[in-house]
Amino acid sequence: MRGFSGFPPGKTLTVALPNQFFTELLQSIDDLIELKLTLYCFWALHQQDGEYRYVIRREVLDDALFLSGIDADAGTARERAIDAFERATARGTLLHVTVEGVAGPEDLYFLNTTRGRNAIRAIEQGHFTYGGRDCPVALVVERPNIFSLYEQNIGPLTPMISGQLKQAEDEYPAEWIEEAIRLAVERNARSWRYISAILNRWQTEGKDGGQPTQPTEADHYRYIRGEYSDIIDY
Structure with missing residues (x-):
């Protein structure tokens, strides 16, 4: 040996x-x-x-x-x-x-x-x-960087937000993060905590939950008045 x-x-x-x-x-x-x-x-x-x-x-x-x-x-x-x-x-x-x-x-x-x-x-x-x-x-086709997407659509990056984005990048498909940011903009809920809540829900319940991909008024109400109401930050 x-x-x-x-x-x-x-x-x-x-x-x-x-x-x-x-x-x-x-x-x-x-x-x-x-x-x-x-x-x-x-x-x-x-x-x-x-x-x-x-x-x-x-x-x-x-x-x-x-x-x-x-x-x-x-x-x-x-x-x-x-x-x-x-x-x-x-x-x-x-x-x-x-x-x-x-x-x-x-x-x-x-x-x-x-x-x-x-x-x-x-x-x-x-x-x-x-x-x-x-x-x-x-x-093959360059996709927008999620950090750039966040800055352009949600707000300035802080060290804490950058760390959370990096963790999300490791845990979720890039397409999910991009769509969650888009939904936050469409629903006028420009907050990382709102985006994170969407991603967590998709991971737990399955993306779209069998529902149409376009957000409805009922979806919006569920996010701002339902289980995620305590973390909505406009």
Whole structure:
């Protein structure tokens, strides 16, 4: 067994792991290579910048250091790594999509987060394009930034509002946030708390709740006189 000399003194780079990794995934993953790959993906994604972060399978299979920790034979290591990708995808840890790259098809893997699910859905609907690692997955059509939308339609950004917008961006599809802002403007309820109440309701009850998408007088009354009346801030 190869020994470990310990972590060096002083500050070291760290990689954050979500709490669910320890409370749900760790005890359910029963394959060592899948566990190694899962941890590797967290590390690889942490090295990236940008809104949409993903692992390219080809790059992982070309990482000699990672493969050496799987099997001494590179060919066997690659086969076991591919199997680990399939296991992690079947488990739901990773989300897989194949896109047409510069040199042919590329297998991309996103973490199964709200942002990852939104990216997969957008790619499948043709809203994203892929141009290789130097030209990463990006929107085909640039959508308004939610921070700009808020400033243009609701009011000035404060540090607290910016933090809440950032959290909402991680929790809800961008289309929901844009529509909630539009509804707040149409109903003359220009408040983040009003927008947040709409988003929370959609998440709890399902978006539109089976009702028409255009707001009605009854909808408006329910928001300003009903369960959200204490948080309406005109």
